[in-house]
Amino acid sequence: MITATLFPGKYIQGCDAIAGLQEWVRRYGRKAFVIGSPSTFTAIVPRILAAVQESVEVVAEPFERECSDEEIARLKSIAVAKACDVVVGVGGGKTLDTAKAVAHEMNVPVIIAPTIASTDAPCSSLSVIYRPDTGRIKRVLMLRRNPDVVLVDTKIIAQSPERFLVAGMGDALGTWFEAESCRLKYAKNMVRAYSSMTAQTMARLCYETLLEYGLAAKTACRQHVVIPALEHVVEANTLLSGVGFESAGLAAAHAIQDGLNALDKDHRYYHGEKVAFGTLVSLFLTDKPSEMIDDVYDFCASVGLPTTLAELGLDGLSDADIAKIASIACAEKETIHNELIPVVPDAVVAAIRVANEEGLRRKNAQ
Ligand SMILES: [Zn+2]
Structure with missing residues (x-):
């Protein structure tokens, strides 16, 4: 009988854990592509950018609502054009599923930083893809691997x-x-x-x-x-x-x-x-x-x-x-x-x- 157990590469959790993000980004790449849900662009993403930019180059792009093939293609094209080599997802389930899918398509590492703890999506090796017009599930994309790093800042979770x-x-x-x-x-x-x-x-x-x-x-x-x-x-x-x-x-x-x-x-x-x-x-x-x-x-x-x-x-x-x-x-x-x-x-x-x-x-x- 063959058993299989799938883990994220690293799971890091704690109060102010996000402060360690720049170190993790530096370990995995030279230029980060940060995908954040729109709400994170008012407070969390600027804070992350200020810290991470000290050690690596960063391109940040808001997630536009739906985890769809169209949105994944849009984000991938920006990341490829800017020569990013590590993806960072910041936000809730759909933002994170999109970040995982973009990294999968680019075959680069992905770091996941959930800002809410509303689902068990952050650690998994699948992304649920929706149809942008109806919001219905189109397919489940099985990813090559689970996220390389899942970084959960409980102080951020407590603010949600x-x-x-x-x-x-x-x-x-x-x-x-x-x-x-x-x-x-x-x-x-x-x-x-x-x-x-x-x-x-x-x-x-x-x-x-x-x-x-x-x-x-x-x-x-x-x-x-x-x-x-x-x-x-x-x-x-x-x-x-x-x-x-x-x-x-x-x-x-x-x-x-x-x-x-x-x-x-x-x-x-x-x-x-x-x-x-x-x-x-x-x-x-x-x-x-x-x-x-x-x-x-x-x-x-x-x-x-x-x-x-x-x-x-x-x-x-x-x-x-x-x-x-x-x-x-x-x-x-x-x-x-x-x-x-x-x-x-x-x-x-x-x-x-x-x-x-x-x-x-x-x-x-x-
Ligand atoms: Zn579930």
């Missing part, structure tokens, strides 16, 4: 709105449940290999870290301060969940998020918020014990992750709408089939209804 951190916890919440299903089923991970005990242990630690430190981390983020609990949760959201999902595999939670995502027309809700609800659905779908169901609902309620469809803007769904979510989640290539039991759309419909009703019941009992 807490909803991002909480959404990251939602994305991370599914990781262990999905990893465990894949382990028991002998289902393969994102690179078509089996998961190692390292990845499985990281996924388990991810779950335990959320339950132990999630609420304190959210409180710290609300206060815009860094405490050890915030450090632990940022590490869980970014590194543990990143290695966990890619190397241990996905299952029901992400497939159900795909179904929910299809009905979230305005994309007002984050990936991790939908994964959290998908995880709740998966608990009933896969017949988990009541204590575990209690733990996960209590956790979601404590940090403010959705436990009802209404909290995802999906109240008053028709039977046909719920059937649509289930049918997308059960599409032939979906990861829901990594669950131990054979999954059919009717079973998913039933689990969605029960998960939502249980969320409502708990809210009414408060």
